[in-house]
Amino acid sequence: MIYPESITPFDAIKMAIEHEKRSMEFYQKAAQKAEDPGTKKMFEGMAKEEEEHLRTLEEELDRELYKED
Numbered sequence: 001m002i003y004p005e006s007i008t009p010f011d012a013i014k015m016a017i018e019h020e021k022r023s024m025e026f027y028q029k030a031a032q033k034a035e036d037p038g039t040k041k042m043f044e045g046m047a048k049e050e051e052e053h054l055r056t057l058e059e060e061l062d063r064e065l066y067k068e069d
Helices: 009-033 037-062
Strands: none
Touching (some): 009 037
């Protein structure tokens, strides 16, 4: 994906949030399908990491810095 040079920090964070959501869902589905316990655990861990990234981005977006007038 190519990002425009004029992208704002607000828009970049919104895009990153959507990316993290898709990644988290992907890893959750992969964990559900995994038959090997080690593989399942790995995917569950990756989904949790994406969830943490998502939370961090959402907290950043909530800062007053990004509030629109």
